[in-house]
Amino acid sequence: MDKKMLKQKKTGQIIVISAPSGAGKGTVIGKLLERDNKSRWLSISATSRKPREGEEEGVNYYYLTEDDFKEKIDDNFFLEYTNYAGNYYGTPKKYIKEKIDQGIDVLLEIEIEGATNIKKLIPEAIFIFIMPPSLKTLVKRLKKRGTESNDKIIKRFHEAYKEINEVTKYNYVVVNDEIDDTVDKIEAILKAEKCRVDRIEEVYLDTKEEEIHELLMEDEEVFVNTGLGDKLQWK
Ligand code: 5GP
Secondary structure (H helix, E strand, O other): OOOOOEEEOOOOOEEEEEOOOOOOHHHHHHHHHHHOOOOEEEOOOEEOOOOOOOOOEOOOEEEOOHHHHHHHHHOOOEEEEEEEOOEEEEEEOOOHHHHHHOOOEEEEEOOHHHHHHHHHHOOOOEEEEEEOOOHHHHHHHHHHHOOOOHHHHHHHHHHHHHHHOOHHHOOEEEEOOOHHHHHHHHHHHHHHHHOOHHHEEEEOOOOOHHHHHHHHHHOHHHEEEOOOOOOEEEO
């Protein structure tokens, strides 16, 4: 006889990952998926911004015109959406529930306003903020990207600076200094979250007295009678 004592939720979790641009979020998420793309799924957002060099439709984003984006807002297509630095960004609702029900974790790579909206809708989601190791590194990374004009870089720097102040809205903060270490930490968070007591669906404490007795007596070698009534002591 071997009875399980717990039934835990098998559903996937929603993991919201935010970071100021230049924190290295893209690399972190890429690595997370490289390590495991079976039990993790990255939601691809829609945006009204133009593709950057090297970006692909359906891989980085679904690129829409502003009008099409607005139409989709009216159609209730998005779980959340926002206007960030002059462009629309939104998380399509489609597939998210399906993935969660299949036990697959859903990663949402979104900015802070979107994360705040998700928190209202799905308070049990996990909110992780990735920080650059220092302001100097942040500036260096923003410049290195080289796909944007100076004005845009400055604008993004100011945005990033403001965003770092919002870190306390999140459950976890991970400083991205060394990529593998960063991803190890995120994986540790995801593992720990699976063990939360609020993921318990049922505790089986209905075992009958006789069954307990039988279990205790099953391997007599383990116990010795101490002579103190019927109290048992480990050998
Ligand atoms: P980028 O233009 O650099 O690709 O993205 C700008 C910001 O928009 C990033 O912080 C990114 O995480 C965020 N973002 C991307 N997709 C979404 C989305 O679907 N919703 C929200 N709220 N933000 C998003």
